[in-house]
Amino acid sequence: MNDVLVVDDDPHILKALKITLHAHGYTVVTAHDGESALQCAARHPFGVIVLDLGLPDIDGTTVITRLRQWSRVPVLVLSARHGSDDKVKALDAGADDYVTKPFGLDELLARLRAVQRRSIQADEAPVVRTASFTVDLAMRRVTRNGKDVRLTPTEWGILEILVRNPEKLITQHQLLTEIWGAAYTKEANYLRVYMAQLRRKLEPEPGNPRHFMTEAGIGYRFQP
Amino acid sequence: MNDVLVVDDDPHILKALKITLHAHGYTVVTAHDGESALQCAARHPFGVIVLDLGLPDIDGTTVITRLRQWSRVPVLVLSARHGSDDKVKALDAGADDYVTKPFGLDELLARLRAVQRRSIQADEAPVVRTASFTVDLAMRRVTRNGKDVRLTPTEWGILEILVRNPEKLITQHQLLTEIWGAAYTKEANYLRVYMAQLRRKLEPEPGNPRHFMTEAGIGYRFQP
DNA sequence: ACGGATCTTGACGCCGTCTTAACGTGCGCG
DNA sequence: CGCGCACGTTAAGACGGCGTCAAGATCCGT
Numbered sequence: 132m133n134d135v136l137v138v139d140d141d142p143h144i145l146k147a148l149k150i151t152l153h154a155h156g157y158t159v160v161t162a163h164d165g166e167s168a169l170q171c172a173a174r175h176p177f178g179v180i181v182l183d184l185g186l187p188d189i190d191g192t193t194v195i196t197r198l199r200q201w202s203r204v205p206v207l208v209l210s211a212r213h214g215s216d217d218k219v220k221a222l223d224a225g226a227d228d229y230v231t232k233p234f235g236l237d238e239l240l241a242r243l244r245a246v247q248r249r250s251i252q253a254d255e256a257p258v259v260r261t262a263s264f265t266v267d268l269a270m271r272r273v274t275r276n277g278k279d280v281r282l283t284p285t286e287w288g289i290l291e292i293l294v295r296n297p298e299k300l301i302t303q304h305q306l307l308t309e310i311w312g313a314a315y316t317k318e319a320n321y322l323r324v325y326m327a328q329l330r331r332k333l334e335p336e337p338g339n340p341r342h343f344m345t346e347a348g349i350g351y352r353f354q355p
Numbered sequence: 356m357n358d359v360l361v362v363d364d365d366p367h368i369l370k371a372l373k374i375t376l377h378a379h380g381y382t383v384v385t386a387h388d389g390e391s392a393l394q395c396a397a398r399h400p401f402g403v404i405v406l407d408l409g410l411p412d413i414d415g416t417t418v419i420t421r422l423r424q425w426s427r428v429p430v431l432v433l434s435a436r437h438g439s440d441d442k443v444k445a446l447d448a449g450a451d452d453y454v455t456k457p458f459g460l461d462e463l464l465a466r467l468r469a470v471q472r473r474s475i476q477a478d479e480a481p482v483v484r485t486a487s488f489t490v491d492l493a494m495r496r497v498t499r500n501g502k503d504v505r506l507t508p509t510e511w512g513i514l515e516i517l518v519r520n521p522e523k524l525i526t527q528h529q530l531l532t533e534i535w536g537a538a539y540t541k542e543a544n545y546l547r548v549y550m551a552q553l554r555r556k557l558e559p560e561p562g563n564p565r566h567f568m569t570e571a572g573i574g575y576r577f578q579p
Numbered sequence: 580a581c582g583g584a585t586c587t588t589g590a591c592g593c594c595g596t597c598t599t600a601a602c603g604t605g606c607g608c609g
Numbered sequence: 610c611g612c613g614c615a616c617g618t619t620a621a622g623a624c625g626g627c628g629t630c631a632a633g634a635t636c637c638g639t
Contacts, residue, residue, distance in 0.1 A: 215459035222465040227473060228452060229466075235439035241446040242453075249451065249473055271524035271573070283596060284572040319615085320599080327617060338617085347606085347615065507585055544588075547627060554628095562628090571595065571626065 132178035134158045135243070138168040138194070139183040139209065148181065151236055165189035169197060177204055179247050181239075182226075184210040184217060192217075192224045199225035205246040209234070259294050261342050261355050264333045266294050273333070280332050285310060289325055290333075293343065293353035302350040326351060358382045358399065359467070362392040362418070363407040363433065372405065375460055389413035390536070393421055397515060397533060400481065400492055401428055403471050406450075408434040408441060416441075416448045421532065423449035426519070429470040433458075483518050485566050485579050488557045490518050497557070504556055509534060513549055514557075517567065517577035526574040550575060 135157045139145045142163070149159045160175070162168035165186045172180060180198075184191035195206055208226045210217060218229045227246045230239060257268045264275040268291065273280040282290065288310045293301060307316045315321070326345070330337040344352045359381045363369045366387075373383045384399070386392035389410045396404065404422075408415035419430055432450045434441060442453045451470045454463060481493040488499040492515065497504040506514065512534045517525055531540045539545070550569070554561040568576045 215462040215465075218459075218462045219465035222469040225469075225472075227469060235442075238439040238442045241439075241443035245446040245449075245451060248449075270522055271570075272522070285597075287573075318598095321597090323616060323618085324598085327619090330617095345616075509586075542587090543626080545586090547629085548587085551628060551630095569627075 132176075132247075134160065134175065134177045136160050136162060136168065136171055136175075136177045136180045138162045138165070138181065138186070140164065140185065140187050141183070144183070151240075155240060163187075165191070165194040168194060172198060172202060172204065178250075179205045179207060179243060181207050181209060181243075184208060184212065184221065192220050195221060195224040195226050203250075205250045207239075207242060207246055259297070259355060263335050263342070266290065268295070275333060282332070285325055286329055286332070289322075290329060293351060297353050297355050300346055300350055300352045304350075306350065322351070358384065358401045360384050360386060360392065360395055360399075360401045360404045362386045362389070362405065362410070364388065364409065364411050365407070368407070375464075379464060387411075389415070389418040392418060393533065396422060396426060396428065397512060400519075403429045403431060403467060403474075405431050405433060405467075408432060408436065408445065416444050419445060419448040419450050427474070429474045431463075431466060431470055483521065483579060487559050487566070490514065492519070499557060506556065507552075509549055510553055510556070513546075514553060517575060521577050521579050524570055524574055524576045528574075530574065546575070 133156060135152055137145060137148050137152070137159060138161070139148070140163050145161050145163065149161055152159045160171060160177070162171050165188050168180075168182070168186075182191055182194060186194065191208065191210070195208075198204070198206065205227045206225065208221045208229045209232060210221070210229065211232045213231050221229055227249075228242050230242060259266045259268070264273060264280065266273050271287065273282055273287075273290070289306060292306060292309055303319050303322055304316050306322060307318060311318065311321065326343060327337070330340050330343055334340050334342060342354050344354055346352060357380060359376055361369060361372050361376070361383060362385070363372070364387050369385050369387070373385060376383050384395060384401070386395050389412050392404075392406070392410075395401075406415055406418060410418070415432065415434075419432075422428070422430065429451045430449065432445045432453045433456060434445070434453065435456045437455050445453055451473075452466050454466060481491065483490045483492070488497060488504065490497050495511065497506055497511075497514070513530060516530060516533055527543050527546055528540050530546060531542060535542065535545065550567060551561070554564050554567055558564050558566060566578050568578055570576060
């Protein structure tokens, strides 16, 4: 859902936005008029659409209206016009935000984040599922076979770090400093104790871990 | 859900907004600083909050951050500062839109409509029922076995935050800062006293709580 | 000013969590 | 083959948080 569709008839702005957004981790698709923008949006589900109001073929507000007949994708409008009439029309047509040129790129990025955050919240909670248990980061809750699993604060701390970095190797040093503080980097024993408890509570076979893998001498890795 | 909370320290702007919004069908409540705004928001579910960044007591961005710890109500920020740094901070803290003064009233109204339209899907039932009691957030009333239960202001404050976030774990820190203020984050004792009172008034078995669960070392969770 | 409700504060026993240590196991390396 | 290292497992004691109660202190309406 990090795909963004940028619609503008000015090739310079288009190129600048494409480069900037790409540099910030977005996958960018561009369109230069309203019709192709609508077709693009219909063919591919974007996380957000950046739309210039001054398009050669159809009015930008019309684009929003037609888009809103079947899609709820967040739309951020760009415009050179400062007239509040245009803003009102675009927003009431279904736009989610409105930025007038010239604009700061960091402001645009912040508004993009704000607009996207809302649509994500409306859609789904940050939940991580595995074959044997489910972790709900927002609710701070772990479920296994439909039953809640009771975790102590330390257990949850470790689980959260691992689960937020799936497939990624987390060093013992990282875990120890994050949970206990920088003074405890030598207490690898703590990790062994708590990893054993986590596995006993969450793994189908605590002796043969499938989700909490240990990399000897380095750290641990969470496998969804 | 047409209630709007307007937060501004300038009484003239406050009055002007109140009149204008009221003329357009909104029910308006006003606050003149950050603390009272947060308390207002905790006691009454608003459809949208209009927040000026320049408040006398706490930074507007901080208000948003604290509000976002337990509420998803749409927030529209007003500010005299054109600097994009302020915009970025406010938006990333969780604001939904940002308008710089001076602004057109019709633009503000349009942005209000846009912000509210998005949150419609997320709107919540104002009354929460459990097996043993019923909470009406709008009426500020708790019923048990058909009888009204009398709650003190503090008891209600805690209950409301918990009930507005069903299933979700609320940290002691969140509760203490929202009810007593940021200076009381060490007084976990208060929570124990009031949780005991809430359970005595609402739980079938205060000793074996079924709805107000405590997560040792972290906080509390409301179970409908 | 008075009285009741509400909030603050302290003390106590209980229980869960953390810490720590000891022991067993598997693996690599000399 | 045996030694050492890292890891897994377990258990016991220390520690701190939690629930509970009750006694002041404070707020508020009459």
